[in-house]
Amino acid sequence: MAGEFCLAAASNAVGTMMVNYLVNPIKQSIRYSFRFHKFVQELHEQQKNLKREQTRVKEDVKEAELQIQTQVIEDYVDEWLTNAENALNDVQSLVHRVEENKRCFGLCPTWCWRYRLSKEIEKKIVYISKLVEDSHFKRIGHRAELPGLEFFTSEHILASKSSTAAFNKIMEALKDDKVNMIGVWGMGGVGKTTLVKEVGKKTKELRCFHKVIEVVVSQTSIIENIQYKIADFLDLKFEKTTKEGKAEELWLRLKKEEKVLIILDDMWNEIQMNEIGLPLNENGNGCKIILTTRRMTVCESMECQVIVPVDVLDNDEAWTLFRMKAYLDERVSRDIIETAKEVAKECKGLPVAIVTLAKALKGTKTVKGWEVARKKLERSRLMEVGNIEEEEEKNAYLCVKMSYEYLKKETTKRCFLLCALYPEDHSIDVKHLVRYAWGLELFDKADSIEEVRIQVLEAIDYLKDSCLLLKDKDAERYDP
Template sequence: MGYEFCESSLANSVGTRVVDNVLVEKKGELVRARTRLRHETDFAERQLLHIEDDVRDLQTKAVEILSNVETLEMEIQQNKRCLNWCPNWSWRYRLSKKAMKKTLDISELLEKINKFRQPGRVGYRAPNTLPTIEFLCSKEFVVSESSKIAFHQIIEALQDDNISMIGLWGMGGVGKTTLAREVGNQAEKLNLFNKVVIATVSQKPNFEAIQDQIAQYIDFDMKNERGRRSVQDLWLRLKNEQRILVILDDVWTYINLKEKIGIPTGEDHKGCKVLLTTRRQQVCLATDCQTVVQLGCLDGDEAWTLFAMKASLNGSVDDAIRKVATKIIRKCQGLPIAIVPLGSALKGKSCHEWKTAYRRLKDRRLTEIEDVNEENAYLCLEASFDYLKGMETKTCFLLCSLYPEDHEIYVEDLVRYAWGLELLRRKACQNA
């Protein structure tokens, strides 16, 4: 009888020990799976994706099960401490059954969690989280006579079913990008298109990056399980959009939109229209734009209004400053890209500083600029740079100019690097 009791006790002891070990192992798997799932949901949220309800439920269930397992482990440890003095095999058996049940629950939960291991499964992009042209539109859009004329010409062309390609050209800094975004914003509000997308082309276009910019507006991922989707895939996806306007900003040369990017126009898709901005009228002609619109500079009164707003020049401004401001505005030649930063830089400055700024503009000369009419824009930008406070700020600004146009950079890294350069400079001065 004693032998049978010992044998039974030994069997129970070994069996429960195995169950305990399996439970501990499964608990570790669940902790790691929950961590991976949290990493994936964090990444999805950074991409402005909505997390699936099933994923949220799994996360809550994982926390609940892990809490229950910890409680059960405490009971098991308490039972183990009593085994040497008062072994209660029936109690131990019940704990083993609980442990086995929790092990099965964890296995089922792990199986469900693993279904969301594939990229893109944990979240989805809701319509209201897609980027819109309105988000990009300037809140300080300055309406000039030239921009009004250009705006109405473009809107009329967008309403014409026979026009699929529109070109907006003008010298650098005149405000083409701002106007194009305003057109896109108003075209959407007027219900001319279901979707309006914008992509920056730049002088050295990266066609994959351009495709990615367009794809994000139409909730289309250019990557799949086999790698990157083809130009034809984007072309077919855009054809599914009933009415869509594609704005290609800062185009420098002719581009075959169908072969290089995957944009269907004309007979391929009458519901897709393209508005491109460029510094060169020839680009509009080479791209077969049916409507070509020129955006001119601000006239004298418009330039003064914009400059006065940026520099906070009111009716009580000192006459001496007003006279210098008039000369500076004339030097800007109606270019918003020159007026805005220079006006902001001189805001709140003394009359002496205003005069110093004008002397810099008057005496400096820049050569070898491709578009000679842009010379004054460069001069004005140079003057506004001179008013940046601190060596580290100026260094950071110059570092930004080393990056490719429209390239995303981390400002913190730039500032840290700028400080590093400044410290090296100071150390060199000390050792000199």
Template sequence: MEIVGSMASTVVELLFDPIRRSVIRVFYYSRNVKSLETHMEELSDKKTRVLHYVEEAINKREEIEDDVVKWLASVDVITEEADRVLKDKDKAKKRCLMGLFPNFMTRYRVSTEIKSIEEEAVKISLRGQFDRVSYLPARRGIGDRSVKDYEAFESRRHVLDEILEALMDNDVNLLGVYGMAGVGKTTIVKKVAEQVKANRIFDVVVLAVVSKTPDLKTIQGEIADGLGFKFEAETIRGRAQRLRERLERETKVLVILDDIWERLELDDVGIPSGSDNRGCKILMTSRDQNALYRGMDTQKLFHLEVLLENEAWNLFKNMAGDAIKNPDLQHVAVEVAKRCARLPIYLVIVASALKGGDVSEWKDALESLKRFDKDGINSPVNSALELSYTSLKGEEIKSVFLLCGQLRPHRIAILDLLKYTVGLGLFKRISTLDEARHRLNKLVNDLIASCLLQGGADGNVKMHDVLHCFAASVASKDHRVFALSSGTVLREWPAKDMLEQYSAISLPDCKISGLPEVLNCPKNGVVYTV
């Protein structure tokens, strides 16, 4: 009997519990409406706060986390459903049977929907607790057009293979590539980066430019960009500690340090090496073998030499285009190519400058190269650069090129170029800042197409060190611009009579605490790029 009684009790509960809930929903209708409105208001406030963080992140060019995007979409969906059902509350207020009784059926239907939406809104609200809404994206790649167009020349292939083999050696953590300026050191390490990522040899590959005057914060920032995070600490030591912790979390990471001139203390940057972290390997480039071997204690060194003669000609042909197939032009082109010293940078620059030219243009270029040699211009290197510079059409584009030679070569901000070009009055027949911006963008694109500048990210462009030195030299020689050689830091003001002959002064690395009150520069205006 006890069993029968228990079963009967269970049956009654199963039958009447749904009825009880339904009755409650009908008579608690107003309370349910108020509860939903309260929860939706709280959810709306939370969405607004998240959107503030999202907007701030977008302004910083950060990427929004996928779960945040999905959460915001779910808030929009539930809000639409809540708005729809709350609009029906007026219908639920209507009474039936001559207004004597509430409309129980409508109230039950609306109240049931309200309760369902409220439960979902609460769940969505709980999911909206985010530690962060965004992240700094890792660079899509550290390659550029020169890497994408990279040809596996025999003289490069064996070096590339040797570097890849050394990177897989567990006993080797510090590697270096050395060779003369313009030989293609940066290109080959970018090719290495591309290869190790494709073959999954390393999980993460980052690149930073060191240069003759290393800026530790800049180097740290470039590595952090590659890893996809931002620094909170402002001191170099604090940033180094944060960077070291981040790199040590990676199982297999390759750090590429381009353009080493002298010893760089890896610990000061925040790069673990040696026994600190066996998962972090460092690949460096330099013009100087000793800077790598003695300065950086490199375990493996690779010498990158000039291209073989047939490789140089093939590269030149590819860059010069189909016109070079003309029999009348080809023998001239061969002579022009020979004067590029089998150095990739000069082959690319000269071929780009002459691309599309007729036979007369090519012959004139060859005569110019010969003339430059006779004039004692450091042949064949500067003669090739001189030809590319003189081939630029118009004074405005030449002025922009020379101006780039006064700024830091590895990160030239377009905005800075705009300020200087407008301030110096380099552009003719413009009346608004927008016109100047459009003119500058067009000229920068032309310089990139001529291989005299390299495209960059975040409104920046880059200039190869060789081109940077050449541009600075031309500005000093032809336009009487007082400028420091690359890597030189000015710590005291030059002698008074020294500046009288110059028309402009460019001081990108000025460490002088105070400038003189009066400058005697009768030749022309004075320009500071401090």
């Protein structure tokens, strides 16, 4: 009985092995060989499905990036698109091989070739089918966190790459005992004041200094006005009446303080610290100074150990700020968004211009209204856009106007106006500028073209230091 059981079991095992190792492979071979055309047809169907899904996903990605310029597309979406592209390339390769072999063998196909290619095609069909199945994502992307956003806690501030780098550099310089004078330099409206206010706020939170004093200096930098503003922060009542007497009282008071940070905002000229009564940091006592200016020469004349430039926003940052201030949310039509982007580009990344313009246009509900604003900007008619005059006290036009009016030399003003005649974003060749200045007799006291060249180069350097000209890659070319 036991022997019969063992014999039956052995027979079953042998039968199963024969099916697995002999019958099934033969069936598969026959299937791959005789269903070859069916496999090719199914491959083409899956190719169409994948192309359709690839187009849809790309459109979803484009729409996501349009709605939020700082959208970060999820890694799995990018990976799927890469896999889909590779799979479609593989299909093209397989189709090419099918066509090539058809021509080679004609009416006498080789079964071995059909078998191998059918196996490859079936494998690719399964892979593509899985890609099509996985193409419906819950989320295409997410809003990017701008660099260093954790440092900027104010709801009105958009951290940019430039401002974050400047913030970090200032904070590092404040830790250095050898640094007592820091210059923050950039064009009017670029965000210098906002930046140093955040530095002051952060140093208070971290208790880096016992006192943080912020004083707006402005163009009319009268020493006594600065002295009174600092005294207010210290609850100091002056007993002396002269400027020198007040300086002495401030000096003695500040010497007693262990750590004091003084922020002198919007400086236009060199000021001697001892005239005000500010003892610079020495052995832990005295003051550390941060000054902001739109003129590099102020930083140099004040002998700042660290000079921190603040640049304009890049395209993504500018659009994010513009969209936020203009209240352009997801409900706004695509046509308005596209036109609004063109308007935002006209601000050239200058925060004060972006905020002013966005607020002036936030009530504009039609594409036509945005188109009118864009055309006015292209024709340099800023003051006619929206309700721009309501924002007059802080718009970009006045920032540039103030910088221009402060230019002391008439020849420098003439040179700036000559540069302003060039097309927007044009790279100005100094040689041409010199010839035009000579021909138009802008420097009427110059006796030769070489003398004009010297004056033009001098004016260019001054305008560049005043952030009214931007340096181009070529040292002899400048952008207005």
